[in-house]
Structure formats: C-alpha cells, structure tokens
Amino acid sequence: MWSYLKGSKKQSHFVTIYGRNPSFDSIHISQDSFSGKLSTKLQSVQQAVQEELESSIRRFKKYADRNRSILPDFQPGDNVWLALKSIKTRRPTKKLSERWLGPFEVMLITSSFLCIGNQFTLYSMCH
Known part of the structure; x- marks a missing residue:
C-alpha cells in the first residue's frame, strides 16, 4: 500500500515520509550510525518533493489560465x-x-x- 508511486511526487508515500523504500527483511541497523545519514536523506527527499509539487502547481496554473482572459x-x-x-x-x-x-x-x-x-x-x- 505504501510503496506505489504517486504522479505529482514521482515517488511513494513511504519514501516521502521515511526517506527510503520499505525493507521486508529483519536486519537491525544501529540508530547511532544511521541517524545522521537518514536526517540528511530525509531533508533532500522533502526538498525534492517540495520542488515537484511547486512544479505541478505551476503546470496546473498554466493550463488553467489558458482559457482566462x-x-x-x-x-x-x-x-x-x-x-x-x-x-x-x-x-x-x-x-x-x-x-x-x-x-x-x-x-x-x-x-x-x-x-x-x-x-x-x-x-x-x-x-
């Protein structure tokens, strides 16, 4: 459910929220070594999502304004x-x-x- 791609974001909800695709194995990763990388990864993912949404808004506005005078x-x-x-x-x-x-x-x-x-x-x- 969480791993399908959305059109405007071009990535899944899971990647948007957690910054990675879901893993189905039981490997435990140490939080101390992973937390810094995850934080920067999440920030970059959120920035990319924000840019995609702004791009979608501009595209929708362009098509909506075609018939307006x-x-x-x-x-x-x-x-x-x-x-x-x-x-x-x-x-x-x-x-x-x-x-x-x-x-x-x-x-x-x-x-x-x-x-x-x-x-x-x-x-x-x-x-």
Missing part, C-alpha cells in the same frame, strides 16, 4: 451588456431567448456590480 477596465458610467447564461428568463425556450441583456450602467467598481433593476435576481456563482 484579462477583464476590461470598467469605470463608473460605462455601459455594459449582461450575458444571460446563468439567468432564467420568462421565455418558453432558452433557444429563442436573447443571449445578452442591456446595456446597463456601471454604478460602482467593487468587483462586478450592475444596476439591473428589479427584473432579475442574481446569485453569486463563485465557489
């Missing part, structure tokens, strides 16, 4: 259009309803705040 710089008084992807309308079918609604005036720049009146209820879709 920089938001335009809105100012109060600008007019914007609202996409109706996540808003339920009173139309009988979504296929025949409008794709965009507006224009709406930007009232305040805190994050994304539109003055759309009392027609719709917007819910935060952030997780």
Whole structure:
C-alpha cells in the first residue's frame, strides 16, 4: 500500500515520509550510525518533493489560465451588456431567448456590480 508511486511526487508515500523504500527483511541497523545519514536523506527527499509539487502547481496554473482572459477596465458610467447564461428568463425556450441583456450602467467598481433593476435576481456563482 505504501510503496506505489504517486504522479505529482514521482515517488511513494513511504519514501516521502521515511526517506527510503520499505525493507521486508529483519536486519537491525544501529540508530547511532544511521541517524545522521537518514536526517540528511530525509531533508533532500522533502526538498525534492517540495520542488515537484511547486512544479505541478505551476503546470496546473498554466493550463488553467489558458482559457482566462484579462477583464476590461470598467469605470463608473460605462455601459455594459449582461450575458444571460446563468439567468432564467420568462421565455418558453432558452433557444429563442436573447443571449445578452442591456446595456446597463456601471454604478460602482467593487468587483462586478450592475444596476439591473428589479427584473432579475442574481446569485453569486463563485465557489
């Protein structure tokens, strides 16, 4: 169970924690001569794991940011259009309803705040 390889670390959990692969023989090693070597080995293994995880994070971020675009710089008084992807309308079918609604005036720049009146209820879709 502890000796299989993990993808992002490229080594087993056992090696990550103990700095060596598990041995199944009953050879007893003196702790005095082995402890210094084990300590330096563990530090190097932990450093390598940390570098691999940071590399994985950078790689995942690169692929996640491919479809993201920089938001335009809105100012109060600008007019914007609202996409109706996540808003339920009173139309009988979504296929025949409008794709965009507006224009709406930007009232305040805190994050994304539109003055759309009392027609719709917007819910935060952030997780």
